[in-house]
Amino acid sequence: MKKHIAIVGFGLSGRLAALQLADEFSLSIFEAGDCHASKSAGAVAAAMLAPLAESVLCEPDLAELGLLAIARWPQIIKHLHGEVFFQQQGALIVAHPQDFADLQLFANRLKPLEQQQGQWLNREQIAQLEPALSTRFQKGMFLPCEGQLDNVAFYQASYQTLLEKDIAWHLGNKVTINGNEVAGQIFDLVIDCRGLGAKTELSGLRGVRGEVARVFAPQVTLSRPVRLMHPRYPIYIVPKPNHEFVIGATEIESQDDGAVTVRSTLELLSAAYTIDSGFAEAQILSLKSGLRPSFVDNRPQITLSKQLISINGLYRHGYLLAPVLVDEVVRQARHVLLELDFMPASEHLAGLVQRVD
Numbered sequence: 001m002k003k004h005i006a007i008v009g010f011g012l013s014g015r016l017a018a019l020q021l022a023d024e025f026s027l028s029i030f031e032a033g034d035c036h037a038s039k040s041a042g043a044v045a046a047a048m049l050a051p052l053a054e055s056v057l058c059e060p061d062l063a064e065l066g067l068l069a070i071a072r073w074p075q076i077i078k079h080l081h082g083e084v085f086f087q088q089q090g091a092l093i094v095a096h097p098q099d100f101a102d103l104q105l106f107a108n109r110l111k112p113l114e115q116q117q118g119q120w121l122n123r124e125q126i127a128q129l130e131p132a133l134s135t136r137f138q139k140g141m142f143l144p145c146e147g148q149l150d151n152v153a154f155y156q157a158s159y160q161t162l163l164e165k166d167i168a169w170h171l172g173n174k175v176t177i178n179g180n181e182v183a184g185q186i187f188d189l190v191i192d193c194r195g196l197g198a199k200t201e202l203s204g205l206r207g208v209r210g211e212v213a214r215v216f217a218p219q220v221t222l223s224r225p226v227r228l229m230h231p232r233y234p235i236y237i238v239p240k241p242n243h244e245f246v247i248g249a250t251e252i253e254s255q256d257d258g259a260v261t262v263r264s265t266l267e268l269l270s271a272a273y274t275i276d277s278g279f280a281e282a283q284i285l286s287l288k289s290g291l292r293p294s295f296v297d298n299r300p301q302i303t304l305s306k307q308l309i310s311i312n313g314l315y316r317h318g319y320l321l322a323p324v325l326v327d328e329v330v331r332q333a334r335h336v337l338l339e340l341d342f343m344p345a346s347e348h349l350a351g352l353v354q355r356v357d
């Protein structure tokens with residue numbers, strides 16, 4: 001008989017875990033929202049895969065991990081029922097002349113990743129990559145390794161794919177976990193993917209608020225992610241299929257999960273307009289806010305405890321890192337279900353996996 005696993009939380013990491021485990025084990029999925037998990041951070045995210053740009057903010061081991069994880073996305077996507085846009089054609093970082101110092105500061109703070117570095121661009125080189133930017137920007141930087149995917153399509157396709165598997169769905173209920181028991185039911189293993197929903201049990205977990213706008217902008221021709229260095233409104237624009245663009249994201253130390261504020265909307269949309277005036281005629285498709293589940297050090301954590309594995313604290317790097325972190329969760333899950341004990345963490349995840357007995 002197949003062993004029975006509960007996955008609690010059907011956001012980003014819950015989906016990735018379910019996709020890997022559904023054929024091998026008997027799965028029950030618990031999600032507080034509906035099948036779209038539209039309140040999850042993963043549903044709100046811009047889904048940029050930016051190991052080099054993020055290295056300015058995070059430790060080099062996470063950035064290196066991000067590089068590894070990007071390669072996993074096409075493998076994940078090819079098994080899904082439904083198209084999911086994925087792109088790895090690099091990203092541009094630009095600044096208006098008065099903000100060149102911020103661009104230089106950003107360049108200085110980029111961590112050296114294996115065979116990956118930023119390339120300075122002049123106006124002509126910017127024009128070759130993104131013609132629409134060359135009239136406004138004379139200086140920029142190209143980060144060739146960076147990518148992105150369409151998280152809305154990923155959410156849809158992952159759900160469609162999992163619908164065809166033999167899974168027990170428990171949607172619309174916020175459940176509690178007690179060891180290997182979920183909502184009063186005992187499992188061989190529980191995988192806790194609740195993100196911020198685990199706040200009361202995971203010490204130091206907090207939400208970091210972020211807001212994004214999704215617009216339909218047929219006049220804008222950007223083909224890859226663009227970041228604007230700005231002292232007050234550092235934003236990025238991420239082109240999705242069908243002339244849709246995600247403009248994001250604020251980062252606010254707040255647990256408030258209320259609707260997007262006027263201030264943030266003004267900041268995001270005005271900054272986007274200074275990158276490409278075509279945004280003036282764009283239609284706003286959605287304005288969303290979400291809370292990034294984050295530990296105090298902003299590093300992710302996998303915790304192994306008897307028949308319970310928890311993955312959390314993906315902060316602003318969920319899409320960037322989840323594929324390799326979930327690979328580790330799945331490796332541990334398989335092992336514990338065979339031999340009833342966990343094994344040492346993979347070498348490249350040292351420090352991110354801890355065992356609590």
Ligand SMILES: Cc1cc2nc3c(=O)[nH]c(=O)nc-3n(C[C@H](O)[C@H](O)[C@H](O)COP(=O)(O)OP(=O)(O)OC[C@H]3O[C@@H](n4cnc5c(N)ncnc54)[C@H](O)[C@@H]3O)c2cc1C
Pocket residue numbers: 008009010011012013014030031032033037039040041042043044045046047048049173174175176193194195196197198209210211212248249250289290291292293311312313314315316317318319320321
């Ligand atoms: C505005 C914004 C922009 C972002 N941009 C990027 C980006 O460009 N690149 C990147 O790599 N990352 C980005 N992120 C971060 C990324 O989205 C998160 O790190 C990631 O989604 C965290 O995944 P998770 O599965 O841990 O949590 P979530 O995706 O939040 O999923 C948790 C799920 O658990 C469910 N749940 C909670 N409690 C319970 C319970 N008790 N019972 C049942 N279900 C429960 C929730 O409803 C939710 O669906 C962004 C996040 C935000 C908010």
